[in-house]
Amino acid sequence: MTPPELYAFLASTIGSLMLFWPFFRPYLPYSLQSFIQSYCQRWVGSLSPYVHVTFHEFIGERLMRNEAHSAIQNYLSSSSSMHAKRLRAEMTKNKQSLILSMDDYEEITDEFEGAKLWWYSGKSISNKQQPFSLYPFTDEKRHYKLTFHKQHRDLIIGPYLDHVLKEGKEIEIRKRQRKMYMNHDGMWSSVVFEHPTTFETLAMEPEKKQEIMEDLISFSKAEELYARIGKAWKRGYLLYGPPGTGKSSMIAAMANLLNYDIYELELTGVKDNTELRRLLMDVSNKSVMVIEDIDCSLNLTNRRKTIREEEEEEMKDPKQNPLKDERDSKSSRVTLSGLLNSIDGLWSAYGGERIIVFTTNHVEKLDPALIRDGRMDKYIEMSYCGFEGFKVLANRYLKLESHHLFSRVGELLQEAQMTPAKVAGHLMPKTISGDAEICLESLIKALELVKETAGLKAEKEAK
């Protein structure tokens, strides 16, 4: 029996003893009996050095779900799976794992900075007979009771409960079902995001991969830093490289690493700059905003003209902005300056923890305004498959760590340029037995052909 339980037991025993005293009991009305019992419990309770805090599952008249209760449930699920004897199991929303939480009427002990405390999960049941139903309606309401010694009051009410709520919310975010949003007619619509690509399955040089992962993780933990330097908590990446080098796969890996939602913004489907701003303001925190093929999304020649025109107009008369807006809405299209203004200004003013990623196959064609220093925080080149990338793919597709044909593939990859997508195509097992040798030979043949063609082309050009 834990010390708080001992006190509770003492309180009810003294109450019961008094009531069961045979001389008095027959003469006492029921209301008086319960009064004496509760009074005794309160009296013994006042002597108890333990403090109790109850967190109900539902609160208020309209019985709203108590967020603190769900956060505590998440927090306790991690420690209760180790300590509680009776557990309740539920499937997560993304159906990938089971969550174990302590069952009703279970108690577990926790410790925080040397203070010992107890969590008890209780439930109250009320049987209400519905007016037009033959079946009784059982209304269950759960609660958690936290008990601790009064000498730790400040520590538990302050830092400990903050810690529990923060941890619980983080677990909630980790187990939530992530979404991918796409814009359509000025609105975001979503589907469940379940992309299997992770940094582990991505074929690229290990150092580069590590650098990107560290950059992302340090960004996700830098809330306090961004607040201190007075900068919006967002980060911009430009991914560039030929088709099939893994730009879209990298975006999925980023979202999977950080547990973020994805917003895929199709600029050609956005009516004008105003609609763009509205869409950007609707984006939630913890998200990756993606604008793919930025060089194709906006009309290049018009776009350059528009920027210059707009800059000239603003230089001449800064009050002409209303005119500019009118023209934007009439032309029903997004301009590059509109995009940049929204991203630099408005977007950064709302929320935090957001990443924006642009992708392009032709970095040289991009408007200098888009890639000027400081606009994007990181430029990542996705390039042709190297030997390290090939090894990741061979391991993933053929479950091969090494093979006598690897050295030949390594030599050829230095001389012939092939995208990871094409290499992966050759390594895809064609038979059920998945004969690795056949796949590697097919890759070698293809690489030799690429090398030959490149050699012939170079010769021709030299001539």
Ligand SMILES: Nc1ncnc2c1ncn2[C@@H]1O[C@H](COP(=O)(O)OP(=O)(O)OP(=O)(O)O)[C@@H](O)[C@H]1O
């Ligand atoms: N670096 C890589 N690592 C692992 N798989 C890759 C890589 N690059 C490409 N692939 C494979 O090739 C397919 C196409 O890649 P992906 O769509 O990411 O290329 P992309 O660079 O976005 O191309 P595009 O420029 O045409 O959009 C992916 O489904 C993936 O299986």
Ligand SMILES: [Mg+2]
């Ligand atoms: Mg792509």
